[in-house]
Amino acid sequence: MVAKLFKWQSVLLLIAIGIVAFTIYYSTHLSKKIEREERQRVHEWALAVSTMAIDTSATALELANSILVNNEDMPMLITDSLEQIIDYKNIDTNNIKNNPEFLNQLLASFKNENKPIDLRLGTDPVINCKLYYGNTRLLSEVRYYPIVQLVIVALFIGLVVILITTHNKSTQNQVWAGMAKETAHQMGTPLTSLQGWIELLKDNPDNAYIIEDVEKDVERLKLVSDRFSKIGSKPKLETVEILPLIEEMVSYMKKRAPGKVNFSINNESSAATINVSKTLFNWVLENLLKNALDAMENGVGAISVELSNNNQYFYVDVKDTGKGISAANIPKVFNPGFTTKKRGWGLGLSLSKRIMNHFHNGDLVIKHSELNKGTTFRVCVPLNSEIL
Structure with missing residues (x-):
């Protein structure tokens, strides 16, 4: 495209x-x-x-x-x-x-x-x-005619490029929404079936030791399905407490990270709540923390989440001490399909940026990155977001 x-x-x-x-x-x-x-x-x-x-x-x-x-x-x-x-x-x-x-x-x-x-x-x-x-x-x-025509041609080319770009973005958004809806729809049937099998397992006391883990996995799948279903439509924003939300996601990622990675939260924000879609906002945080973990050489390093705000925005800075991003790759990071990993589709950061741009009127940017020293991603959430 x-x-x-x-x-x-x-x-x-x-x-x-x-x-x-x-x-x-x-x-x-x-x-x-x-x-x-x-x-x-x-x-x-x-x-x-x-x-x-x-x-x-x-x-x-x-x-x-x-x-x-x-x-x-x-x-x-x-x-x-x-x-x-x-x-x-x-x-x-x-x-x-x-x-x-x-x-x-x-x-x-x-x-x-x-x-x-x-x-x-x-x-x-x-x-x-x-x-x-x-x-x-x-x-x-006659002498000034070329200048006039140059301006007209430039305006025409600019208009055509804007129309093409707008059309392509609209098509991409429709593809994203369609893919998300179809994914959520396809996951619905097996999830319902799994929940039925769990109820059958509960009838036998000998299965008690596996039911808890299976239920956790099913809840995780339900969360993923819920995320994709919200991508396909305008999500409802809700007022949530900031610090518990961040602590919950950091705790979740800490359990799945190597023991040599240190996590920390630095709260310098005066804001207590923000208006977000909790499901989608958690997805953004999860993607950023996963990328930070993947950037660690040999599973050793530190990840810090720093919270701050001004009069307009609430900021979440996810900072890692990983391998960093080269200057040539920084403009490509949020492009769909771009990845420097051996595995993965390169969609996590692109989806995260769309979630912040289109559903929260905010943004996701690279605040700073330096090779072999680490990267800081910044999530920007407007403090005056209206609850739909």
Whole structure:
């Protein structure tokens, strides 16, 4: 799924780059063409003005006047030999009235945009002037068009990626929920059968020594089934006492851990209760403690559970002194299927993170990890979670 998404992202990115590259090339070509045509028009306009000053024949005046009339979109300024503005054309007079320095500012802008054209006015004496001109609106639009298109393409690609990602996440959630419901359903029948067999075993006093252990295993299976059934639907949050909940899970894991692993609980939290799904929250704690045990080299080390809170969140930090996680693997830890163990499906941490994100509006993160020194996972539970 991830590889397919990455492939689509790559294809869309290449298409976008191709579109933008072609647009920039073609727009640059057009802008240079328009720029040459506009400069030619300015030359013609300057020649027309000079002609009218020298040749006053009807034909010359008519030709020059037609050139002058047709040039109504290009802003122009005429300066004398001292760079003083003596005339202007196609410039909004309202801007001149509102800002006395507008023409001088416009002149500075025109000097950066185009080279001036020499202009001769009058015959006796001849006045040597310079004609400065700016870009037409058409040329400006052509130049800025690639930028506008780049923004549009980027927004389009972003929207497509968001839609694909959202769709994939929705599909994954449906797969998780379906798998969880089916697992819970499949476990229901044998559990009911086992409970019936236990009742039959109780009829014989000689079976008393095995009934207790069998009942514990059945209760454990019922807990697992209950966990999977809650994954498939929105669980109900309940108010639970924090410390007894943590102590119960640590005690459970301590009995199943090698004797050389030391467990400890450090409670620095001022919060007494939190709102969680007890079944699912215990599952998260169990997964983290199991991972901490698996990280121990030769079954030797220490695991500490540290409780704290601020005004918004209650924190459970599960810290081990195991082999740690490499920097390259940290971004992959919560991906479904990722594992560095020889055994296992790599689903525990992914499920735990989903439980905290989707069912508790909290989070599960790696607070710190260092190779050969250990890892700290942090569970974040909002203190203002509403009970459903």
